[in-house]
Each structure stands twice: as structure tokens, then as C-alpha cells.
Amino acid sequence: MATIVLDCSRCGSKDQTADLSSIFTVDGNRGQFINVAGFCRGCKKVLGISLVGNHRHTVQEVANYLGIKDDLTNICEIIEISPPCPTPNIPDYLPDNIERSFLEAERSRISGNILAAGMTYRRALEMATKDKARDLPARKILAQRIELLAKENRLTPALADWANHIKDLGNEAAHEEDEPTAADINALAALTRMTLIYLYEMPERVRRMREASQEQGAEA
Template sequence: MSILVEDCPRCGTQKIAFDVRGANCCGFIEAFNGGKIPEYEVYCVCRECHQTTIYICDSKDRGRDLSKIDWNMAFFQLTDMADIKRTVTPADLDVGEPPEFLPQNINDAFEEGAKCLAIGCFNAAGTMFRLCLDYATKDLLPDSSEEPNQKIRRSLGLRMKWLFDNNRLPEALRDLAECVKDDGNDGAHEGVLDKITAEDLEEFTYLLLERLYTEPQRLAEAKARREERKRSRP
């Protein structure tokens, strides 16, 4: 059986042997000459903890298909046949993309929330989506010398209700905002958010951010293109 000697990301043992159990072509990357290089996911089992790690690899011999090798009958190391690039991690999961044209801090918080949701960390996901809403809705409040009072300003749930009531948020989104309650009542602070609630929070956050940032920017760009076309007319 072919082996690979690497540090185990599962148990932390350094320079441990892995048994190579199989390889699967998972896609292609563009080469400098315009060709396509196959990428492989290689299934390996640590001899210390007996847990699985999947490595992303390229074949050293471009003409050799790693998925066709009988790894159980191979008597060479994986590194003799392949270049190890990295391990598969939760970052490889399919996660929701944020809307376009967000401020960087909101974009980063949404991406972190989406990654947490993808791996089942629902409370962490809810916290990050609430952070997105917190950033976005604070910018909609009037000067601190005006209403609302400090209690409403500090509470995301109360603040959003005030913004809806004063036509500073789209009324069409009010029903979806039920996933954001008054402080402490939505589960995010209590650590009891479930998958459905976290997904509801992600959906509402996406729609609200799209209304506040994406749609205005798209309209501005469309207006700029129209003005450019007018100027280019004979």
C-alpha cells in the first residue's frame, strides 16, 4: 500500500505515516500554456489516530491519471507520484456569497457567518449575521441629538423596529425581520440557535444588505452607463 508521511491535522502527530486509500479527480486548473491540469482529492488514513484526511494534489506526470492507480497494490510514496498542495478544510464547503458592493467590515462579517452556518456552528453564524445588521442599521440612525433614545439605539431589535416604523427600512422586509427579536430573545445570546433560525437570519440579512447597498450601486452604475451612451451619440 502507498503511504504519505506528513503531520496529521486531525490528531497533531508530526511526521506520521498515512495509508493512501484512493484518489479522485475533482476538477481542473488553468496552466500557463492555456491547457488544463487535473486536480485530485487523495483519501489518506493516519496510522496514529485512524482518522481520514483528504489532500489536494497534482500529478507529477501530467499524463498519469491518479484516479486509475490501485493504491492498495502500490509500493511507492504518494509524493513520488504527486505534488501535495493542501488539505481539504471547511473553507472548501459551499457557502453563501454576500451581496455585492458591501462595506468591507460588513462583507467580512457576512462571509464569516456563512462559513459558520455551512459547518453547523449556528450560534456563531447568528452572531455574525447580527453583526452585519448592527453595522448597517446604525448608519441609518439620525444624529444622536435626535430620536430614538439610547435604549433603542443600543438594541438591534428595538432599533430595527424604530427604523421600520419611521420608514427608514423597506416595509416589505418587516415580516422577515421576525428572526431578529429584542435583545436576548432570538437565541443568539442564549446559545440555542438552530439551523432553521440561523438560515432565516442569513436570508433576511442578505435581502436587507442587498436593498441598502447592492441595488443603489447597481442603479448608479446603470445611470452612469446611460449617461455615457448619451455622450457617445453623434
């Protein structure tokens, strides 16, 4: 069975070998290419892969090699993988330092480095809540700042309640012997993203929509 080395979009492993099967060629807008089913040797899950030949090999040559037990990495190029590899999902209108921290956390989570992800999601939350609570009574603990922001209607009560149910808001990533699970980090990622949306993206979108509405009213 032919193989190829790729970055698996299912489990996130890099330079992973996948076994290829179920070949058929397609003539489409991109020209002729090959669709194959790939089975990641890391997670054992199936991937949909579209291949073309590289600058030295044609699609037909790649198709011929698929029937042979051989590594095709050096004779073809992957033009698409399904499901696609995850990409960072960054809220709009963040301050630069908070955006950098959240982007670093997203990249760590996607690559499977959950310890780093936990600490950097927490750092993004720390910076954002301190920034937005500057005019409120000082709160040293992150969870308290989130609760205070909810009481001031800058966050929803549901977000504050959600924060209380997430394992110490990523603190165990730095201080506990047991690593957080991928599910823990995914929950922390979702909470952090929604918090940033409420604190920065939504107010800025409302401000811009209001300004646009006022400008249209003035022109009428």
C-alpha cells in the same frame, strides 16, 4: 475499499475520511483524470470526486490503488468535488467594517460554527441599521430599527415582517443555553444578506445606472 481525506462539501466537516468506489477514467481538456464516487464517513452522503496523480504518481497508478484498501491522500490530488464546497456570498458595495463582519459570519456558518455565525450576522445587522438610520429617531432595539427603516421605505415591509419571525435575530446565540439550529442560522444569513442588498447594493447600483444613463444622454 480505498479512502481519501478531504473537506466534505455536504456536511462541511474538515479532514474527513471518505470511502471511494465507482471508478472510471476520463480523457478531457484537463488531460487524463479519474472520477470516483466518495462516501463521507461523517454525513454518509455521496460526493463526486475527480482525481489526478500528484507529482510522483501517474493517474494509472492511482487507478491501480483504488482496487486496494488503502489511503490515497498522499498519492493524488483532488481537482474537483461535486457538489462544490460553499463559499461566502457577499453583497456588493458594503462599507469595509460591515463587509468584514458579514464575511466572518459567512465563514463561521460554512464551517459549522453556528454560535459565532449567529453573533456576527447580528453584528452586521446592527452596524448596517445604525448606519442607515442615523437621520431617524433613535431606536436601541435592532428589530425596531428594521421596522423603522421599512416605514421609511429603505427596506421592504416583507423584510421587516421576516425579521420578526426569526429567532431574536441571532440574539439567542449569545444569551440562551439552547443553541440555534442550522436552519435558524441559514434564515438569519438570508435575512442579513437581503437587508444589506436593500440598504447598500441596490441603491448604489441604481445610482451608477442613473449616472451612466445621464452621461449617455449628455453625449447624444
